[in-house]
Amino acid sequence: MSNTIAALLESTPLNKTDAKALLGHLLDKHLGWPRSALISRDQEPLPNELLIAWKSLESQRISGVPVAYLTGVKGFHGIELKVNEAVLIPRPETELLVDLALEEMKRIHAKVPNQVIQILDLGTGSGAIALAIAHECAISKALINLRILGVDQSTAAIELARENAKALGLNHMVEFLQSNWYAAIPDQFQTAFDVIVSNPPYIQKDDPHLLDSDLRFEPRAALTDDGDGLSCIREIVNHAQHYLKPGGLIAVEHGYDQAAAVAALLEKRAFHDISDLADLAGHLRVTQARK
Template sequence: MANTIAALLENTKLNKTDAKALLTHLLDRHLGWPRSALISKDQEPLPNELLIAWQSLEAQRVSGVPVAYLTGMKGFHGIDLKVNEAVLIPRPETELLVDLALEEMKRIHANYPNQTIQILDLGTGSGAIALAIAHECSISKVPINLSILGVDQASDAIELARENAKALGLNHLVEFLPSNWYDAIPNRYQTTFDVIVSNPPYIQKDDPHLHEGDLRFEPKAALTDDGDGLSCIREIVNHAHHYLKPGGLIAVEHGYDQAAEISVLLENHGFHDIGAITDLAGHLRVTQARKEDPTF
């Protein structure tokens, strides 16, 4: 068997991006080598235990297992997150929710610099959205008082999110609680949140994409509601006014063809300033709106 990095990359069945990601993971775990070793040490013999691990990962990836589940890590909005089969793999389009929350934080802070900004992340999964927001706040040169609550009905997801918060040193900014949407959120949080963000299950039960690519391996309950793809979003919107402050912002990720229905749903529940935002592929991917503020 080929026993150098160059030989493994030359002979692998995988595309080079996946192969390099898996090799980088193995080189770090077995030898403590950085990613640059893919070039600087590509002719050095590799130990047998690494080669055996490579064969296993290569075979699993060929069968379709996502790279993120094989390495146990995924980058998202400038942070590295632990991921496993209990949670969705964070995707670039979901970074839109982070950016919207950050923009709203800056707006609030500019007007009320001493206010603690409170954010609710519904269906937090690995904690990606909540932790990316917290990370940006922690490295900002502008001191912002921030408190984030992330909830998820899956206890395995909450455990992982807490691990990620600890690894990133963000425990002081983010709390994770098990809850089926709003069900177990303590009453003290009612009408306290400035922002609600969510990437809920929104794929229709008969969508063929559920049986393709990485989606085959991700938790079904985090992908689809086993219905029309909108039941979870209805639940989120139906009760959002109980938890948002007057004038508070809600932003929800959704399918490329769901923006119009969600806009109507938000309007019917008294929200205003409703707008949809496109992702990098040009699809309407996130819809945002504001709760009415009777003081204006």
């Protein structure tokens, strides 16, 4: 029969990973079936409304619309986030920033257990980095007093980040503020942060991937500065000294070929202990330094 899970998976031109993600989403939405039904109930006939919805999602995915936008969710560092076209889709390489922040938190907590640790997430989008850090803190046995401020210039992004924080029960640790980088951050936060993390727009304006890949569906302002790919990083680095505590850590994600340029920007602003971290593909993806 052509209206079963098995038949749909067999006939679709989509790769099996995408197809199963979309079908699993529809099975949950329309029938309340768990993802395991993709195997356990793959011969049962599906209702017509689900089949219509499947054809719509299949067609959109064939045209390039990312799976995360079609399902409205994306997993990231152990949490599930709501995402939409207003925000960048969280990617595995960005988890490096979460891991760095967590290591720094543990280091500080071990030295000064009662200290309130404050983290700034610049360009927070869906809140992925800030909320992943807070989630790990919440489930750990260490009694870490954590406060995170996530900022983004997009009103829609901030609204979504707040929605994610509420859904994850992390409102008590994370606050979101609409701000163009540091512009709207209150003066009380000067030299207040132990860690600054950011995944800013860093793709150059003429990069062909902006036009011929799934990236064309993501918000352009979250991907590129419409310049050399370094202007947002310059803004972040040039003012970070005003917001970091002495010895504070800054970590910035960047393009695979931008590590040397980012290190030079940090060195120019008198940061020290500058180092790079590679992603799973072996590309230098994050540069970190201390005030």
